[in-house]
Amino acid sequence: MRKRKAARERMLATKTIEKGLLIVHTGKGKGKSTAAFGLAARAIGNGMKVGVVQFVKGKWATGERTVLERFPDLITVRVMGEGFTWDTQDRQRDLTAARKAWEAAQEFLADPSYRLVVLDELNIVLRYDYLDLDAVLAGLAARDPGQHVVVTGRNAKPALIEMADLVTEMTEIKHPFRAGVKAQVGIEF
Amino acid sequence: MRKRKAARERMLATKTIEKGLLIVHTGKGKGKSTAAFGLAARAIGNGMKVGVVQFVKGKWATGERTVLERFPDLITVRVMGEGFTWDTQDRQRDLTAARKAWEAAQEFLADPSYRLVVLDELNIVLRYDYLDLDAVLAGLAARDPGQHVVVTGRNAKPALIEMADLVTEMTEIKHPFRAGVKAQVGIEF
Numbered sequence: 001m002r003k004r005k006a007a008r009e010r011m012l013a014t015k016t017i018e019k020g021l022l023i024v025h026t027g028k029g030k031g032k033s034t035a036a037f038g039l040a041a042r043a044i045g046n047g048m049k050v051g052v053v054q055f056v057k058g059k060w061a062t063g064e065r066t067v068l069e070r071f072p073d074l075i076t077v078r079v080m081g082e083g084f085t086w087d088t089q090d091r092q093r094d095l096t097a098a099r100k101a102w103e104a105a106q107e108f109l110a111d112p113s114y115r116l117v118v119l120d121e122l123n124i125v126l127r128y129d130y131l132d133l134d135a136v137l138a139g140l141a142a143r144d145p146g147q148h149v150v151v152t153g154r155n156a157k158p159a160l161i162e163m164a165d166l167v168t169e170m171t172e173i174k175h176p177f178r179a180g181v182k183a184q185v186g187i188e189f
Numbered sequence: 190m191r192k193r194k195a196a197r198e199r200m201l202a203t204k205t206i207e208k209g210l211l212i213v214h215t216g217k218g219k220g221k222s223t224a225a226f227g228l229a230a231r232a233i234g235n236g237m238k239v240g241v242v243q244f245v246k247g248k249w250a251t252g253e254r255t256v257l258e259r260f261p262d263l264i265t266v267r268v269m270g271e272g273f274t275w276d277t278q279d280r281q282r283d284l285t286a287a288r289k290a291w292e293a294a295q296e297f298l299a300d301p302s303y304r305l306v307v308l309d310e311l312n313i314v315l316r317y318d319y320l321d322l323d324a325v326l327a328g329l330a331a332r333d334p335g336q337h338v339v340v341t342g343r344n345a346k347p348a349l350i351e352m353a354d355l356v357t358e359m360t361e362i363k364h365p366f367r368a369g370v371k372a373q374v375g376i377e378f
Contacts, residue, residue, distance in 0.1 A: 031220060034227035035223045035227055036227075038224055038226040038227030042226070044256065045252030061231075062234065063233070064231055064234055067231070067259075167363040168220050169362055170218075170360075171359075172357060173358050174350070
């Protein structure tokens with residue numbers, strides 16, 4: 001008992017909480033997915049296992065994949081099915097794709113060996129009601145308490161922001177594509 | 190001549206400009222350096238050579254370095270000297286360190302084989318007048334027109350924002366450290 005009390009006192013002395021963070025990158029500016037990719041790369045650099053679900057296909061391109069593929073034992077990337085159209089021409093097909101992606105996300109969330117889970121562009125799927133918000137929040141809440149999650153995408157739902165530990169809004173101040181500059185390999189983000 | 194005219198017409202038809210972008214990540218929120226790291230990692234993943242100058246020591250830690258070290262022929266990182274104090278106890282020493290870092294930056298800016306140059310936390314150095322703003326802007330303007338540059342740090346100078354092609358402000362909406370949550374390996378950024 002004395003040992004436990006001493007441990008508890010040491011813990012209180014630090015006045016800190018070790019917990020998995022729910023991080024949201026939202027806003028209309030650039031850098032939401034890029035910063036999430038940066039976090040994923042940093043985590044694998046620290047030897048942490050990372051799971052990534054891309055709710056919108058192709059957001060992370062060749063450059064990201066080349067880097068991440070150097071760490072095949074630490075990173076698993078699941079990309080939403082080819083069939084996802086986003087143009088509501090075939091809403092049923094999109095719903096199926098969104099649910100499949102969320103199933104992949106749930107597998108990561110249920111496996112504490114994944115220390116970081118990136119749910120890239122989940123906010124878009126939630127915004128268009130392809131997934132039930134309450135079910136997603138419940139899935140996030142039920143994860144291992146030490147697991148970090150990053151959710152990206154503009155228009156984050158208020159309830160998700162409420163639940164999050166850290167929320168950053170990326171605001172666009174200036175954007176070159178308005179001035180006719182072409183998207184470029186290696187830099188567009 | 191006909192050949193050249195045709196080429197010009199093709200170029201005009203695309204209505205795009207291929208140029209190196211000057212990108213600024215500023216604001217008080219998280220993600221400025223992380224998104225720059227993500228851009229650097231994406232660029233090396235695309236086989237582009239990247240030069241990084243860290244004006245504040247230790248901002249990119251073990252995780253980042255482990256990832257970047259897998260691509261030793263593509264990335265060069267120069268970290269500002271140990272002597273940098275930032276507490277104005279020895280302003281002359283800080284000035285010397287800042288100038289040395291800017292010299293490293295100028296080497297990258299003068300070498301078009303570096304397709305992307307990251308000047309991490311340069312804004313802080315400019316804010317405290319450790320470097321002459323006009324000299325820095327001139328150095329950026331004189332670089333190879335195809336070279337991309339990312340400048341990070343809060344309180345970006347208005348003249349730098351004016352010159353930039355793409356500016357993103359990271360705004361803090363919620364931050365866990367205010368709630369006593371400890372900075373954690375692999376996730377703090």
